[in-house]
Amino acid sequence: EVQLVDSGGGLVQPGGSLRLSCEASAFTFSQYWMSWVRQAPGKGLEWVANIKPDGSDKNYVDSVKGRFTISRDNAKNSLYLQMNSLRVEDTAVYYCGRESAWAFDYWGQGTLVTVSS
Amino acid sequence: QSVLTQPPSVSAAPGQMVTISCSGSSSNIGNSHVSWYQQFPGTAPKLLIYDNNKRPSGIPDRFSGSKSGTSATLGITGLQTGDEADYYCGTWNGMVFGTGTKVTVL
Numbered sequence: 304e305v306q307l308v309d310s311g312g313g314l315v316q317p318g319g320s321l322r323l324s325c326e327a328s329a330f331t332f333s334q335y336w337m338s339w340v341r342q343a344p345g346k347g348l349e350w351v352a353n354i355k356p357d358g359s360d361k362n363y364v365d366s367v368k369g370r371f372t373i374s375r376d377n378a379k380n381s382l383y384l385q386m387n388s389l390r391v392e393d394t395a396v397y398y399c400g401r402e403s404a405w406a407f408d409y410w411g412q413g414t415l416v417t418v419s420s
Numbered sequence: 421q422s423v424l425t426q427p428p429s430v431s432a433a434p435g436q437m438v439t440i441s442c443s444g445s446s447s448n449i450g451n452s453h454v455s456w457y458q459q460f461p462g463t464a465p466k467l468l469i470y471d472n473n474k475r476p477s478g479i480p481d482r483f484s485g486s487k488s489g490t491s492a493t494l495g496i497t498g499l500q501t502g503d504e505a506d507y508y509c510g511t512w513n514g515m516v517f518g519t520g521t522k523v524t525v526l
């Protein structure tokens with residue numbers, strides 16, 4: 304069964320950094336685009352970033368450009384999100400998602416990032 | 421702020437049908453594929469519909485999707501109490517999601 308396990312969330316002060324991880328299993332990770340999607344408390348879904356199967360192409364929502372970096376290690380079946388210069392408005396549950404047929408067909412369970420002083 | 425507009429809430433009695441609209445533009449829905457997601461409180465979203473009207477394996481045919489021009493619609497027939505959840509549409513212009521709709525079973 305396809306599984307995505309998100310980890311790395313926590314409490315961080317504004318201006319701080321955090322690295323999220325998503326470990327994939329039961330599918331050929333290296334063949335899929337992968338994304339990060341976030342959801343602020345009580346709010347809707349917001350796509351954050353995605354990365355091509357070989358890591359050669361990355362895209363970001365404007366609000367995180369220059370602060371967040373998406374990456375992957377296909378040998379470890381893992382997706383990452385390095386988040387720097389964090390802001391209060393980055394507080395959210397972050398989900399990794401597998402892209403297939405122009406949709407997200409599998410999601411991680413999410414990891415909570417809280418940015419607060 | 422999302423560029424895809426959904427009604428905040430819809431409701432109906434058990435066994436009835438609800439439809440959820442998703443309004444966009446020629447730069448997103450009008451030029452791409454629509455997907456729909458179901459989300460229960462405290463859990464990750466789940467894919468219900470992809471490529472406008474296709475259901476993943478395991479999704480009952482009570483759920484249906486359609487697209488016309490710059491709008492899309494999710495239909496749920498034979499409404500059940502277990503369908504009470506938030507529903508989101510999504511499409512690619514970079515990926516964008518709708519504002520979300522809460523379905524209530526009366």
